[in-house]
Amino acid sequence: MKTTNILFEIGLEEMPARFLDDTEKQLHVKTIEWLDSVRLPYQKVETFVTPRRLAVVIEGLATKQEDMEEEARGPAKKIALDQEGNWSKAAIGFSKGQGKAADDIYFKTIKDTEYAFVKKYTEGKTADQLLSGFKDVILSLTFPKNMRWSNGSLRFIRPIRWLVALNDQTIIPFEIAGVKTSNQTYGHRFLGGKVVVDNPLNYEELLNSQYVIADAKKRKALIKEQIKELEKTNGWIIPEDQELLEEVSQLVEYPTAFFGSFSQEFLTIPKEALITSMKEHQRYFPVLNNEGELLQYFVAVRNGNDQHLNTVAKGNEKVLKARLSDAMFFYQEDQKQSIEQNLKKLERMVFQESLGTISDKVNRVVKLTSKLADLIGADNSTKENAVRAAQISKFDLVTNMVNEFTKLQGVMGEKYASLFGENEHVAKAINEHYMPRHANDALPQTTEGAIVSVADKLDTIIGCISVGIIPTGSQDPYALRRQAMGVLQILQDKNWSITIEELLNVTQDIHQPLEIATNTKEEVNQSVSAFFYARAAYILKEEGIEQDIIEAVLANGIANLTFTIEKAQLLAEKRQQDSFKPVQEAFVRVINLAKKGKDTGVNIDLFENKQEQELYERYEEIKKMFMKQIQLFEANEAMMSLEELTDSIHAFFDHTMVMTDNEAVKKNRISLLNQIESLMLEFADLSKIEWKQQFSS
C-alpha cells in the first residue's frame, strides 16, 4: 500500500493556557474519527500544541481508500418479476438507481423471502480528494470561550493567523476565515522566523530550530529538568506543583527557567500569603530550604532562551517587590483592626438577599454550633471553643488580605486570631470550618473545627433551599452539593451518631422564627432530605453498593455513613444465602399488615393465642439489645438480633388472623406489627432488597 505523510497546523494568536490540554486531546480524537470516517488507514497520529499553534501529523496515511464492493438490496422477488417472469418496472428502477442494468440482478433469501440484489463496486477515492475535508475537523473543535475578530463571523478560541496543510510536499487547499493554507509556518514570536515545511515528518524538528518546542509534554519535562538543575546548584527544594507546571508549560513555546530574589523583610508575611501572591499573580514557584522553610527566592519560566536572563530576572523582581509590598501593607493594616471591628463590618456584607448579611449568618451558625455540640455530647471546653470559633469564623472576610486573595479565607483568619490572642483551638477551627474546601480536600481535624464546619454548611444548605435556591444541572452558585458531601464526610469521619433529620430539625428550629423561608417547613424538609439522600446514595454507589440495598439502608433516613456502608455490605452478602429468604419473608409479612393501621400501643391483655404472646415477648427481649447494638454501630450483631425474630413472626402469622372482626384485638395486633417494623427500619427496610439467591446458585 502506498502511503504519504500529512501535516495540518493552525497558527493562532496566543490561546489561553488553561484550554490547551483539552484542545489537543480533542484534536487527536476528532482527527482519528475523521480518518475512520473517510476510510483512510494510517500508522500514527501525533498532535502538538503551543500557545500559538495546534498541529497534527499523520504518519503513513494510505494514498487511496480501499475499493469497495457492496451488495445493495432491492425489492422482493415477487415484485421484481412480473407474471411472465420479466423484470418489473420496480426492478429496472432499482438497478438503474444503483448504476447497473436489470440483468445484473441476482436473488438471495433473507428470512424466508427472496430479494433482488446487485453488486456495487465503488472505486476508492484518493487521499488528495479527501484531505481538504480536514477543514471540517478544525471547525468542529469546541472551546469553553469563543471569540469573533475583524469582519468575520467565525467563533474560535483566538484569531487564526496562518494555516499549514501539507500532503507530503503538496499544499492541501482550503480556507478558513479568509486564511488560505500554505506550506509556511512561523517559529518563536521573537527568536524564530517564517519557514517552509519541506516534509511533514520534519515538523517537530524544524520548529525546534525556530525555538519552538511543539510537544507540550517535552516542554513540561524540560521545565522540570531545569528546575531540578536550579535545586541542585543552589541546594534548594522546589515543591512539585503539577497545576502550576502545567499552566506555565502552556504559556511558553520555548521555556527557560530562571530565579530571582526578594528582600528578606517580606518573609515576615505569612507564607501562605507569600506563596499565593507568587503563584496566583505571577506564576512563580516558591523556593524552600532543606528544613522546608520558605526562602527569599522564586523560580519563574521565561518564553525564550537564556540570553539577557539578568534583565528578565530584574524586571520580575521589581514586579514581585511591588506585589509583596502590597501584601506587607495589607498584613500590617489588617492587624490594626480588632476582631470586633471586623465583625461590625460584616453587618454590612450581604450573604444572600433573603438570608441577610454575613453577620446574620454568623448569628445562626453560633446557635447551631451550640446545639450541635450538645447533640454530639461535646465537653464544656470544646463547646466553648467551638462557639467562640463560630462567632469569629468570618471576621477575616473584611481583611485586606482576604479581599486580595479570596483563597486565603480561613487561613488568614487562623493567623490573625492567633495574633489577637485567641486560643489555639479557636484559631484552628476558623480555618477548618471551611473544610473540605473541594473534593478530596482534608477534613477538619479538631472537634471544634468539625462542629463549626457542619453548622456553617447546614445553615447555608438549609437556608438556601428554604428560599428556593436548589441546585439544578450545572447551576450551583453556593456549592450546596459540595457542602452536603462535606457534612456527610465529616459525620462519617468523626463517627457521630446523628442523623440528617436531627440536624435538619435543629437548624429549622433556629431558622423558623427568623421567617426567612419562602417555602413551608414541610417543603423545606422534603427538599433537604431529598438533597442529602441523593448525596448519600452517590457515596454508597461509589462504594460499589447496589441500588436496592441503597434504598433499603437509607429508608429510615441518613446518618453515619460508615455504619450505613457496613449494613449495606452485610446485606449484600446475606441475600446470597438461602437462610436470608425466611428472614426477609417474615419482615415483608410484618410490613404488609403494619400498613393497615398505626401503632396505638400494645395491650397484653388482648392477646388471644400463644404465638401472639410469644412474638411480643421475643420482641421486647430483643429490642433493648438491638438498640444498643445500633448505637454501637454493630451491624452484624444487630442483624442477628433481627433474625432471631424470624421464627416467632412466621409462627404468629400461621396461627393468627390479624384482620379479625374484633376491632380492639385487630388494633392491638397491628400495633405490635408496627413496633416490629420500626425496629427493623432502624437497621434497613428489608423489603426493598431483591432476592439474588437463585442467580448465584
Place this chain on the structure above:
Amino acid sequence: MNIQEMILTLQKHWSDQNCILMQAYDVEKGAGTMSPMTLLRSLGPEPWNVAYVEPSRRPADGRYGQNPNRLYQHHQFQVIMKPSPDNIQDLYLDSLKKLGIDPLQHDIRFVEDNWENPTLGAAGLGWEVWLDGMEITQFTYFQQIGGLEAKPVAVEITYGMERLASYIQDKENVFELEWTDGVTVGDIFYQPEWEHSKYTFEESNTTMLFDLFTTYEQEAKQTMEKGLVFPAYDYVLKCSHTFNLLDAKGVISVTERTAYIGRVRNLARAIAKLYVEERERLGFPMLKEEGKQNENN
C-alpha cells in the same frame, strides 16, 4: 525616555497606522474605554481607528500621594482599530520596540485576560501583556458593548503609561517619573492626588452626590428621549463618576451597589442602541466614505 516622549512616540506610531489622533475627552471617566471615542464609536459597522491619551479617574485608588503605585488619576494611552487588523499584534509589538523595548532582551507574553465591564454592558476577549512579569497593556477584542454585539470587531489596546514608564525609566515610585526634562509626575500631580484623596474620602458632600446622581440620571433619560446621543452619554459618564465617588467613600452598601450599577448599565444600553439607530438614520456616513475609497482604488 520621559513620559512626554513616550506619548509622542506612540502618537507617531499609531498615526502612521492611519489612526485619528484625538485629545482626551472632557468629562470625568474611570478609563479610556468610557470615552465616546471608544465606547460609542466601536459600535455599528463604520470603520474607526483612533488613538488618544486619557486621564482616568479611579477615586477608590486615591492614596493621598503616599502609595508608590496607586493613583487617583493615571494616564492611559488608548488605541481603537475597527475592524481589527490581522497584524495587530505585530503593530503593537513594533510600538514597544519604538519605546526602546527590545523583545529579545525581555520576556514579552500575551496572558489570557478577558475584560468585562458590567456597568457598560461590555465584554471582550484578549490578554494582558506581560513585560518581564509586569502587566503593561490590556489587549481586548470587543465582543459586546452596551449589550449589543460588536460587529465588526474592534480591537482595543490600552497602555498603562505610568506602569510602562516606571519600567522604562527604572523608577519604583510613580511620583519620581520624569514627565519631561526636569519635571516629574510628582511636580505636576502630587498636590491634586492629595487633594482629590482628601476630598473623596473625607470632604465630599454625600447628600449632594446622591442628588447629583439622580439628577444626572434623569437628564440622561430626558436627553435620550429627544434622540440626542452624545449629550445623553455625557450625563451617563457623570453618573458613573458620581457613583465612583460615593462608592469610594463607602456610603453605598453591597445591595445598593448592585442596584446603582444596574441603573448605569441600563442607561449605557439604551444609549448604545440609540447611537446605532441614529448612525443608521444618517446612513452610516463613515461607512460610505470607506466604500468610496474602495471604489477609487
